[in-house]
Amino acid sequence: MNDRSPTATLIADTGRGNEAAILNAALEAFGEKGFNGASMRDVARGAGTSLSNLYNYFPSKSHLLAEVLRRANDELYSRTRTAVEQAGDAAAARLRDAVRAYVGFVVDFQTAALVAISEIRYLDGDERERVVAARDSTQAIFEQIVAAGAGNGEFRTPYPADAARSIVSMCSAVSTWYRPGGRLSRGQLAEQHARYALALVEAPLAGLA
Template identity: 40%
Template sequence: MSDTSATHWRNYDTPLLSPILDAALERFVTGGFHGTSIRQLAGAAGLSVPGLYHHFASKHAILAEIDRLAMEDLWQRSIAALADGAQTPLARFDRLVECLLLFHAHQSALAFIAFSEIRALQGQHRRAHIAARDRQQKLLDEVLEECVADGTFTTEHPRDASRAITTICTGVSQWYRPDGELDPAGVAKRYGEICAHAAGLPAE
């Protein structure tokens, strides 16, 4: 996301991936990383195999770049969401969860591959993904703990609640469909309420 200002963390109008990476993402979603050949990736991008190698050194390099862009985009949107508006713990929690849900709906294919193909990442790229994932989780851990500290949430297990909420949000990428009942904003509203109650927000 090139602009992380408060008005843009909800905006998904600008494509994140280049045409080559977008074509590769579609192939990985269809056939999986290991089930997709470099020739198939080149064909999907409208390139020869040597032409693809001109841009990326390997199939793994393509996956690693898709993963890096996904994790960095989510991080930048999350930071912008937290900074946007009222700074009460509940307001920050609501915006962060909304951000997570919007990302996993709008970018469902991207998020699905970043989650499911971590097993294919190697070396420094795998370590970078784990570090980015842990950094992202820490944001939610901290804001949820703030909500517990000021009495907004009643959960006795904030870290467990935080992990459960992350699972709810990331799981959206596995089932969300643009032609389904809810659009991304609808997903964020409905599941945001579920997440708040999972953390112990009393029912009205």
């Protein structure tokens, strides 16, 4: 697994005017000041655009936050799903690679992962429901793997649903303490958490190799 900068840009420019710049600026503002502390003016300034133009794209901070979190989960879901599909049929291999992908995402996009944990509380109504549904779709990948492994005897845990939730929580929590330049590289950190996950589901030692 190649190491990548934790400051990688989450939202690529797809040619839709200032949208990508606005969303990346919003993510930076939310990460630095929190949802309540950041202003639409901060976002406009960070995106290099006017406040009136910003409102042409997003009518409120909550719309901005919801879209940022949706884009972040889309990236996480895509990485995790791809890793699982390429891992083969064994549940242990699928779980290991899903965790590696999740932790890799958190390291690459630490601010997005942290904002997803800390700022979703400020969303409500349809916006919150959509973000939660997207988040649940990623968690479902882990739930399906662990349930399958428990069902066929690869995993010995009697609590597959709880184990899956714990694994997802463990991976997302990396965003709260990870520091670039620490003793573990991106790949080493992902591998360590993969081993934690396999131990949590009580996989045989062979699955930890």
